[in-house]
Amino acid sequence: MGIPEPSSSARAVVTGASSGIGAALATELARRGHSLILVARREGILQATATELAQEFGVEVEVMATDLSDSAATTALCEQLAGREISILCNNAGIATFGALVELDAEYERAQVRLNTVAVHDLTLAVLPRMVERGSGGILMVGSAAGNMPIPHNATYAASKAFVNTFSESLRGEVSGQGVHVTLLAPGPVRTHTPSPEEASTVDRVVPDFLWNSSEYVAKLSLDALERNKMRVVPGMLSKAMSVGGGYIPRKFTAPIVGTFYRKFGD
Numbered sequence: 725m726g727i728p729e730p731s732s733s734a735r736a737v738v739t740g741a742s743s744g745i746g747a748a749l750a751t752e753l754a755r756r757g758h759s760l761i762l763v764a765r766r767e768g769i770l771q772a773t774a775t776e777l778a779q780e781f782g783v784e785v786e787v788m789a790t791d792l793s794d795s796a797a798t799t800a801l802c803e804q805l806a807g808r809e810i811s812i813l814c815n816n817a818g819i820a821t822f823g824a825l826v827e828l829d830a831e832y833e834r835a836q837v838r839l840n841t842v843a844v845h846d847l848t849l850a851v852l853p854r855m856v857e858r859g860s861g862g863i864l865m866v867g868s869a870a871g872n873m874p875i876p877h878n879a880t881y882a883a884s885k886a887f888v889n890t891f892s893e894s895l896r897g898e899v900s901g902q903g904v905h906v907t908l909l910a911p912g913p914v915r916t917h918t919p920s921p922e923e924a925s926t927v928d929r930v931v932p933d934f935l936w937n938s939s940e941y942v943a944k945l946s947l948d949a950l951e952r953n954k955m956r957v958v959p960g961m962l963s964k965a966m967s968v969g970g971g972y973i974p975r976k977f978t979a980p981i982v983g984t985f986y987r988k989f990g991d
């Protein structure tokens with residue numbers, strides 16, 4: 725059956741809904757009539773978004789503020805979601821670090837693994853059984869083009885997104901006959917807001933404007949793809965090049981080239 729029609733009892737869950745791609749996914753889901761559960765740490769922003777979306781689109785919006793890098797908090801959220809009718813899960817929340825692993829903050833790297841991989845796994849395990857039981861539902865996994873190849877100076881992030889990419893495409897093969905859609909979004913650079921000259925990062929400065937996609941465009945593309953149960957959404961030229969490069973060029977060649985580029989992002 726796939727993605728069920730919106731209903732007042734069902735909820736679409738979006739993690740990382742307080743900014744960027746997650747906020748755009750929440751808005752697009754509300755526009756399509758889905759009632760929502762918004763997850764991230766910044767409760768105030770989520771509450772304000774919930775009020776706006778409920779007013780504009782007439783949907784129910786709940787807020788479940790959670791630090792998904794905290795195992796106990798994630799377990800508590802999963803227990804709540806396991807008992808609810810979840811029609812769609814957007815596993816979107818994620819963070820990235822750039823630089824040599826040995827020089828990065830070890831605790832933040834560990835938190836990145838828990839957020840980018842363990843929480844994605846836990847949330848999926850929480851909602852999947854009832855989706856399979858009902859024979860309907862959709863899971864959008866937000867991986868990355870960075871998960872297609874080894875990337876020195878982005879090691880934890882690239883490895884965490886390799887997990888998401890492979891998890892998504894593997895799980896899809898298990899549940900597609902049971903009415904549950906699983907789609908991977910593996911983007912390259914997505915402009916989540918226009919940075920001021922002071923806040924522009926090296927990534928903003930090094931990657932030219934034409935290679936960026938907007939979060940609104942990526943959200944629409946991803947939800948259309950989830951409805952059609954597409955395996956992978958790869959928006960934009962750079963992410964397509966990284967997908968092809970990661971799939972066909974031997975890793976011993978891509979790793980040093982990409983690593984030289986990413987070294988600049990750690991500055």
Ligand SMILES: NC(=O)c1ccc[n+]([C@@H]2O[C@H](COP(=O)([O-])OP(=O)(O)OC[C@H]3O[C@@H](n4cnc5c(N)ncnc54)[C@H](OP(=O)(O)O)[C@@H]3O)[C@@H](O)[C@H]2O)c1
Pocket residue numbers: 739740741742743744745746763764765766767790791792793794816817818819820839866867868869910911912913914915916
């Ligand atoms: N933008 C890109 O160029 C790009 C490219 C490829 C892949 N992606 C992936 O797309 C996803 C969204 O990225 P984005 O660019 O939209 O990022 P963003 O604007 O920085 O948003 C990240 C979201 O994750 C939430 N988050 C961060 N740490 C969290 C935690 N410990 N617990 C719960 N929520 C947490 C943040 O909310 P709080 O701070 O309120 O918790 C925020 O809502 C990520 O998985 C990212 O890896 C992005």
